[in-house]
Amino acid sequence: AVSAAGREVKPQTYTSDGTRITILANINLLSDLKQARDVKCEGIGLYRTEFPFIIRSDFPSEQEQYITYKRLIDGVGDKPVIFRTLDVGGDKVLSYYHDAKEMNPAIGLRSIRFSLQNIEVFEDQIKAILRAGSNGDIGIMFPMISSLEEFETARAIVEECKEQLKKRGEEHISNPKIGLMLELPSLVEIIDDVVKESDFISIGTNDFIQFMVGVDRTNEKVSDFYIPHHPAVMRSLKRIVETADKHGKPVSMCGSMAGDKAFLPFLLGIGMRTLSISPSYIPEAQSVIEKIDISRAQKLADDICRTPRIAEIAKLLKIDHTPDS
Ligand code: PEP
Ligand code: MG
Numbered sequence: 001a002v003s004a005a006g007r008e009v010k011p012q013t014y015t016s017d018g019t020r021i022t023i024l025a026n027i028n029l030l031s032d033l034k035q036a037r038d039v040k041c042e043g044i045g046l047y048r049t050e051f052p053f054i055i056r057s058d059f060p061s062e063q064e065q066y067i068t069y070k071r072l073i074d075g076v077g078d079k080p081v082i083f084r085t086l087d088v089g090g091d092k093v094l095s096y097y098h099d100a101k102e103m104n105p106a107i108g109l110r111s112i113r114f115s116l117q118n119i120e121v122f123e124d125q126i127k128a129i130l131r132a133g134s135n136g137d138i139g140i141m142f143p144m145i146s147s148l149e150e151f152e153t154a155r156a157i158v159e160e161c162k163e164q165l166k167k168r169g170e171e172h173i174s175n176p177k178i179g180l181m182l183e184l185p186s187l188v189e190i191i192d193d194v195v196k197e198s199d200f201i202s203i204g205t206n207d208f209i210q211f212m213v214g215v216d217r218t219n220e221k222v223s224d225f226y227i228p229h230h231p232a233v234m235r236s237l238k239r240i241v242e243t244a245d246k247h248g249k250p251v252s253m254c255g256s257m258a259g260d261k262a263f264l265p266f267l268l269g270i271g272m273r274t275l276s277i278s279p280s281y282i283p284e285a286q287s288v289i290e291k292i293d294i295s296r297a298q299k300l301a302d303d304i305c306r307t308p309r310i311a312e313i314a315k316l317l318k319i320d321h322t323p324d325s
Helices: 030-038 050-054 062-076 111-117 119-132 148-168 191-197 205-213 220-225 231-246 264-269 279-289 294-306 310-317
Strands: 020-027 044-048 081-084 138-142 177-182 201-203 251-253 274-277
Touching: 020 030, 020 279, 030 062, 030 279, 044 062, 044 274, 062 081, 062 119, 111 119, 111 148, 119 138, 119 148, 138 148, 148 177, 148 191, 191 231, 201 231, 205 231, 231 251, 231 294, 231 310, 264 279, 264 294, 274 279, 294 310
Parallel strands: 020 044, 020 274, 044 081, 081 138, 138 177, 177 201, 201 251, 251 274
Antiparallel strands: none
């Protein structure tokens, strides 16, 4: 396959020393699927299911969602698809629901909190996913999980939806993998327990960095303070990946750091082996990964995780962006 950038894309990705790296695609709408297929992704690591909701003028029914999800799964074939449940609120507003403005929408009634307060909307979505996935390789993941209880509550609703479908005699997947997005720093201190509970985790660095450094990811006035290479971010990522590995649980990254060429040596160095990337960045990421040597990447990652200063980490990563102060 030849990408839009004219680069030959291989169906599988290996580092220079032969370490296998899995590249999945992030998609927002069914229409993104063609590009994901063109760049030969190995599956969908993040389907942002709120986008089909955002472009409408009312909540889609279970059946309407089922049709969309089934078309996606059929289009992907036998490759895996991870459905991220509705992540509305914050900067992703539903015109037909959100009227009262929140003072701090990014930490307001959004994401899994919205779903757990709007159980019918949540259940319709879960049932649609379970039905569409009846013969597929699918995972369900909940965004913005902040505690074990929240994860367990959301997972119990999947069980409840399975019961409802059983009663209706509707075909559905009986054992989807159920995971969570690691986007809140609150999970880092309890990461052992989180990883034990969850079938898989996916790190959403866009939100994770926002909350770790306390900077609104959408506010240009403070964009200089949004520092992905902050030592607290770097060390947390290492800890998360090591803990997942220790428990033999799949860990991936689906935030935009996963497709950022400056961070790929670090990510591979801390043991990250699965990346979910926006399709347009996949060809370049693949060619960068092919030049990475894992033992050198490990040394770089160790050096970075020993460094307490932002500017020194920037130097190690060979990136320009350093804060003014
Ligand atoms: C993230 O927060 O990194 C993420 C992948 O989710 P979104 O960008 O949709 O918030
Ligand atoms: Mg997010």
